[in-house]
Amino acid sequence: MPHDDCYYCEGDGMIDSETCPRCGGTGLARNDD
Secondary structure, eight states: GGGGTTTTTTTTTEEEEEOOOOTTOOOOOOOOO
């Protein structure tokens, strides 16, 4: 389900080979997304 993916990293959990700062690397959307 797309809306459960972190929009910042699109569910990858990584941004430019670094941990996504929004989801902490989980790839999951936060509750307030």
